[in-house]
Amino acid sequence: MANLSLVREEEPADQATDQRCLESPKYTCSLGGALAVITNINRIIPIIHAGAGCGQNQLLSFRMAAALQGIGYISGVNAPSTNMSENEVVFGGESRLRDQLRGTLDLIDGDAYFVVAGCIASMIGDDIDSVAREFAEEATPVLAVNASGFSGNSNTGYELVFETFIRKLVKPKPKVKGLVNIFGIVPYQDIFWRGNLRAIKETLNKLGLKVNQFIGDASGLDGIKNISAAELSIVISPWVGVKTAQLIEEKFDIPYITFPFLPSGPIDTSDFVRKVAQKLKIPKAKYEKLIAAEEAEAYNDLNIAGDSCAQFGPALPFNIVAGASTAVGITRYLTRLAGFTATQVIINDDPPEEVRDEIIKNLENLGGLQPKVVFEVDSWKIRQYLKKSNYRLLLATSQERYLAEAEGKIFLNVSFPANSRLVVRETYAGYGGGVAVIEHVLSKFIVP
Amino acid sequence: MSHFQEEKLDLNAKTSPKREDRLGTIKNYAGTLSSLVDDYKSGKALEWRNRTFEQSGGCLLTQTVMRLVTIRDSVLIVHGPVGCSQGTNGYREMFRSVPLSLGRPQDFELAVLSSNLSESDIVFGGEKKLRQAILEANERYNPKSIIIATSCASGVMGDDIEGVVDSVQPEIAARLVPVHCEGFRSKINQTAFDASSHAIVKYLVKPPRRKQEDLVNIIAPFSVTWADRVEINRLFAKVGLRANYVPDFATTEELETMSEAAVTAPTCASYGEYLQKALFEKFGVPYFREPGPLGLQNSADWFREIAKHTGKEKEIEALIEEEISIVTPQLEDLKKSLKKSLNGKDASIFVAAGQLRIAFIPRLAAELGIKVAAISSREIDPYIIEDLEKVHNELGDFEVHSSDEQPFEHSHMLNRLKPDLYTGCPFMGVYKREGSQVRNHSFRSDFSIPANQFVFRGILNYGYIVQRALQNQSLTRTLHAKTPSPYKSWWYEQPDALAYSKALEV
Numbered sequence: 015m016a017n018l019s020l021v022r023e024e025e026p027a028d029q030a031t032d033q034r035c036l037e038s039p040k041y042t043c044s045l046g047g048a049l050a051v052i053t054n055i056n057r058i059i060p061i062i063h064a065g066a067g068c069g070q071n072q073l074l075s076f077r078m079a080a081a082l083q084g085i086g087y088i089s090g091v092n093a094p095s096t097n098m099s100e101n102e103v104v105f106g107g108e109s110r111l112r113d114q115l116r117g118t119l120d121l122i123d124g125d126a127y128f129v130v131a132g133c134i135a136s137m138i139g140d141d142i143d144s145v146a147r148e149f150a151e152e153a154t155p156v157l158a159v160n161a162s163g164f165s166g167n168s169n170t171g172y173e174l175v176f177e178t179f180i181r182k183l184v185k186p187k188p189k190v191k192g193l194v195n196i197f198g199i200v201p202y203q204d205i206f207w208r209g210n211l212r213a214i215k216e217t218l219n220k221l222g223l224k225v226n227q228f229i230g231d232a233s234g235l236d237g238i239k240n241i242s243a244a245e246l247s248i249v250i251s252p253w254v255g256v257k258t259a260q261l262i263e264e265k266f267d268i269p270y271i272t273f274p275f276l277p278s279g280p281i282d283t284s285d286f287v288r289k290v291a292q293k294l295k296i297p298k299a300k301y302e303k304l305i306a307a308e309e310a311e312a313y314n315d316l317n318i319a320g321d322s323c324a325q326f327g328p329a330l331p332f333n334i335v336a337g338a339s340t341a342v343g344i345t346r347y348l349t350r351l352a353g354f355t356a357t358q359v360i361i362n363d364d365p366p367e368e369v370r371d372e373i374i375k376n377l378e379n380l381g382g383l384q385p386k387v388v389f390e391v392d393s394w395k396i397r398q399y400l401k402k403s404n405y406r407l408l409l410a411t412s413q414e415r416y417l418a419e420a421e422g423k424i425f426l427n428v429s430f431p432a433n434s435r436l437v438v439r440e441t442y443a444g445y446g447g448g449v450a451v452i453e454h455v456l457s458k459f460i461v462p
Numbered sequence: 463m464s465h466f467q468e469e470k471l472d473l474n475a476k477t478s479p480k481r482e483d484r485l486g487t488i489k490n491y492a493g494t495l496s497s498l499v500d501d502y503k504s505g506k507a508l509e510w511r512n513r514t515f516e517q518s519g520g521c522l523l524t525q526t527v528m529r530l531v532t533i534r535d536s537v538l539i540v541h542g543p544v545g546c547s548q549g550t551n552g553y554r555e556m557f558r559s560v561p562l563s564l565g566r567p568q569d570f571e572l573a574v575l576s577s578n579l580s581e582s583d584i585v586f587g588g589e590k591k592l593r594q595a596i597l598e599a600n601e602r603y604n605p606k607s608i609i610i611a612t613s614c615a616s617g618v619m620g621d622d623i624e625g626v627v628d629s630v631q632p633e634i635a636a637r638l639v640p641v642h643c644e645g646f647r648s649k650i651n652q653t654a655f656d657a658s659s660h661a662i663v664k665y666l667v668k669p670p671r672r673k674q675e676d677l678v679n680i681i682a683p684f685s686v687t688w689a690d691r692v693e694i695n696r697l698f699a700k701v702g703l704r705a706n707y708v709p710d711f712a713t714t715e716e717l718e719t720m721s722e723a724a725v726t727a728p729t730c731a732s733y734g735e736y737l738q739k740a741l742f743e744k745f746g747v748p749y750f751r752e753p754g755p756l757g758l759q760n761s762a763d764w765f766r767e768i769a770k771h772t773g774k775e776k777e778i779e780a781l782i783e784e785e786i787s788i789v790t791p792q793l794e795d796l797k798k799s800l801k802k803s804l805n806g807k808d809a810s811i812f813v814a815a816g817q818l819r820i821a822f823i824p825r826l827a828a829e830l831g832i833k834v835a836a837i838s839s840r841e842i843d844p845y846i847i848e849d850l851e852k853v854h855n856e857l858g859d860f861e862v863h864s865s866d867e868q869p870f871e872h873s874h875m876l877n878r879l880k881p882d883l884y885t886g887c888p889f890m891g892v893y894k895r896e897g898s899q900v901r902n903h904s905f906r907s908d909f910s911i912p913a914n915q916f917v918f919r920g921i922l923n924y925g926y927i928v929q930r931a932l933q934n935q936s937l938t939r940t941l942h943a944k945t946p947s948p949y950k951s952w953w954y955e956q957p958d959a960l961a962y963s964k965a966l967e968v
Binding site: 031032033034035036037038039041042043044045046059062065066067068069070071072073074075077078079084085087088090091092093094095096097098099100102103113114116117118120121122123124132133134137138162163164165167393394412413415416431433434 | 514515516517518519520521522523524525539542543544545546547548549550551552554555556558573574575576577578579580581582583584591594595598602613614615618619645646647648649651867869870889890891892945946948949950953962
C-alpha cells in the first residue's frame with residue numbers, strides 16, 4: 015500500500031539535465047559553487063582566473079539570490095580576479111595569473127590563497143597548478159583548482175574545492191577524540207547554510223563532540239588542516255559531500271556516515287543524534303538523556319504553536335520546491351508532526367539517478383496523503399507542475415513567488431534562488447528547526 | 463568645439479567594435495579634474511594602462527543580460543554554461559511588486575533560458591544546444607523576439623551564431639537578435655551597451671511608419687527606477703509628451719518604434735551613446751548627450767533640449783518655472799538642515815558611478831550645498847571630458863578617478879580624502895570607515911517616492927537620504943571598528959591608488 019498514490023515524474027532518459035537547455039536553473043556552475051565555499055572559509059582568499067565577468071556574475075548574484083547575504087571579508091566585487099580578456103585567450107593566461115597572485119599575496123591579508131579557474135582558462139589549457147607551485151616558498155599556501163563552468167553545477171564546485179584541500183594541503187594528523195567533520199551543506203545553494211551548520215554544531219556539542227564545519231565560522235585554514243584529525247565525517251545530503259568523505263576515508267582512514275536530508279524537528283534530529291552517537295560509540299545513556307531533554311522542549315514548542323496550526327492551517331496542503339535535503343527535511347517535519355499535507359515535492363537540485371529512490375523513500379509513509387515527487391531543475395517546467403497541483407502554501411524559490419501570490423496563496427522563500435528574503439542566522443535544522451518553519455509559515459497567514 | 467573625432471557607425475557589421483578601439487575609452491585614471499581636462503584639450507590621448515592586480519569587474523555578458531532580460535515580450539537566451547545565466551536569477555519577479563496603479567502592466571513574463579553548455583558541448587560545439595534553446599523559447603512563450611547573448615565559451619569555441627540564426631529564423635515568427643557579448647571580447651565591459659544597441663538597431667528597429675512628435679526615447683538602463691519613471695511620466699503628461707523607455711522593461715514593439723520618436727534623451731551616457739547615434743544615423747532621430755536630469759539646473763537644461771525637438775518650448779518653460787518654484791523653498795530648508803547636521807561645515811562627497819552621474823551629480827551636489835571631494839567613473843570616454851570641462855569651469859577642481867569597480871582603489875581614496883559621504887553603486891558593499899555611505903540609485907523596480915532622483919523633485923529625495931545618512935553613520939563606523947579589512951596596511955601608507963596600474967608595453 016505504501017506507494018499507492020506515489021507518482022514520480024521526470025524527464026525521459028534521453029533528456030538528461032546536461033543535454034537540454036534550462037530555464038532559470040536552480041543552481042549555478044562549478045565556478046560559482048567553488049567560490050561559494052572558498053569565500054566563506056575564514057581568511058582564505060579566492061583568486062578567480064576566469065573571464066572578466068565571472069566573479070561578478072557569481073558572487074554579486076549570490077549577494078542577491080542567496081538570501082541577500084553580504085560579502086563579509088572578501089567576496090562580491092572585492093574578490094581578486096584576473097578578468098581574462100582577448101589577450102589571454104590568444105597568448106595564454108599564465109603570466110596574467112602570476113602577476114595577479116603576486117599582487118593578491120602582497121595586498122590581501124589571508125592565511126591561504128586559492129586560485130579558481132573558469133571556462134576560458136580550461137579551454138585554452140592554462141597550467142594553473144604549475145603557476146601555483148611557483149609560490150610554494152611563500153609563507154602561506156597557494157592552491158589551485160580547475161572549476162570550469164561547463165564541468166558541472168554548484169555542488170560539483172563544492173566537492174572540487176574540498177578535494178583540492180585534501181589532496182594538496184591536508185596532512186595526516188593524530189586523531190582527536192570526539193572531533194567530526196561536517197559535509198554536504200553547500201553555501202548559498204542552501205540559503206540557511208549558516209544557521210543550519212550552527213544548529214547541527216550546537217546539537218553535536220551537547221553530545222560532547224567537537225565539530226569541523228570549515229565554512230561560516232572562524233576556523234579557517236586550521237579547520238581545513240584538522241580534517242585529518244577527525245574520528246568521523248558526517249555528510250548531511252543524499253549525495254553532496256559523499257565524494258569528499260570517501261576521499262578522506264581513503265587517505266586518512268576516517269569513516270563516514272550519511273544523513274540524507276536536513277534533520278528538522280525532534281524525530282529526525284534524534285535519529286541523527288543516535289546515528290552519530292552509535293557510530294562513535296557514545297554511551298546510550300548519555301545520548302538518550304540529551305534526546306529526552308531536547309525532545310521535551312521541541313514538543314513543548316509544538317504544543318505552543320499547534321493551536322495556531324489547527325486554527326489557521328488545518329491539514330494545510332502545501333507544495334515545496336527546494337534542493338533534496340531541504341525539501342525532504344521540511345516535508346518530513348510538517349507532515350509527520352504538524353499535520354500539514356504535502357501534495358507535491360519538487361526536488362530542484364538535480365540529484366544523480368542513483369540516489370533518487372532513496373529520496374523518494376524518505377518521503378513515503380509520513381502520514382497523510384502521499385505527495386507527488388518530481389525531479390526538475392527548469393523553472394518553466396516547475397511552474398507547469400505547480401499549476402496542476404492543489405496547494406494553499408508554497409515553500410519555494412523566489413522565482414515561484416508571484417505565481418503563488420497572484421492567486422492569493424501563501425508563499426515562503428526557502429530555497430535558492432532567494433531574492434525575497436534576508437537570511438543570516440535563521441535555520442530549519444535541529445530540534446528547534448521544525449517549529450521555526452511553522453512560525454514563518456503561519457506568520458504569513460495570520461491576519462488581525 | 464569638440465576635440466573628439468567621431469566616426470560613422472557600421473550598422474551592417476556583425477557587431478559593434480570594442481570601445482577601446484572606437485572611442486579610446488580607458489578605465490584607469492587618477493588625477494585632478496583640471497589635469498584631465500587640460501591634457502584632453504592639449505590633444506593628449508587618454509593613456510591605456512593594465513592592472514597587474516584586479517578585483518572582479520563586470521563583463522560584456524553581465525552588462526548585456528541584466529538589461530535585456532527585462533524586455534517584456536522577449537525571451538533571453540544565455541548561450542553558455544549554466545553559470546553565465548546566474549545573474550538573471552531575480553529578474554523574472556523583479557517588477558511584480560510594482561502596483562498596477564503605478565503603471566505596471568498586468569501581464570508580462572521575463573524569461574531567460576540557459577543553453578546549458580556542458581563538457582560534451584565544449585568538445586562538439588554549442589550550436590545544437592542553441593538551436594534547441596531557441597525552439598524551446600519559441601514554443602514556451604511565443605515571444606515577439608528572442609535575444610541571444612553569447613558567452614566566453616561560445617566565443618572561444620567559435621560557434622557560428624549567425625549561421626544558427628539564419629537557419630532557425632525562417633521556422634519561427636519571433637525575431638532573433640544575436641548580441642555578441644563574449645566576455646573576453648573587450649576590456650571595457652561597456653562595449654556590451656554598444657553590442658546590445660547594435661543588435662537591437664540592426665535586427666529589431668523598423669523604419670518609421672510615421673513620426674510621433676510627442677514621443678521621446680529615454681535611455682533607461684538599470685539606474686532608472688520605477689519612481690523615476692512615474693515622476694518623468696507625470697511631468698511629460700503636463701506638457702503633452704510621452705516617454706518611450708528603452709531598453710529596460712520595454713516591449714519588442716517599443717524597441718521597434720524607437721525610429722518614430724522626436725528625440726532620444728539620455729539618463730546614462732555610457733549606455734546611450736551608441737544607441738542614440740545609431741538611431742540618428744540610420745533613422746534620423748535627433749539626440750542630445752548631455753546633461754542628465756539630475757538637480758534643478760540639469761533638469762531644466764534636459765527639458766529644454768527635449769523642447770527643441772518637440773516644439774514644446776512654451777509648455778516646458780512653464781513646467782520648469784512651476785517645478786522650480788515648488789522645489790526651491792524645500793531645497794532651501796534642506797540645505798540649512800544639512801549644514802546644521804555637520805555643525806556648519808559643508809559636507810563633502812565621493813561620487814562613484816557611471817559617466818552621466820559623475821558628470822552631473824556635482825552640479826546637483828552644489829545645489830544642495832555639498833562639496834565634491836572626488837568622482838570615480840567606471841570608465842572614461844573622451845566625450846565625457848567635454849562635460850567635465852563645464853563642471854570644472856563652474857565648480858572648480860576636485861579629484862577624478864576611474865577604475866571599473868576596483869574597491870581596493872576606492873578604499874584607498876576614501877582613506878586619504880575622508881569625505882563625509884560615499885555615494886556609489888548599490889552593489890559595491892559597505893566601505894568600513896568613519897563616514898556615511900548611500901547608494902547612488904535604488905533598484906529599478908523601486909516605486910517608492912525616495913527612489914526618485916531624476917528631474918526636479920529628485921534632488922529633494924536625494925538630499926533627504928544624504929541628510930539621514932550624514933546624521934547616522936553607525937553602520938559604516940560599527941563595521942569599521944568591529945570587523946577586519948582585507949587590505950594590508952601598507953596599501954594605505956603609500957600614496958598611489960593606481961599603484962597596480964602600469965602603462966601598456968608596446
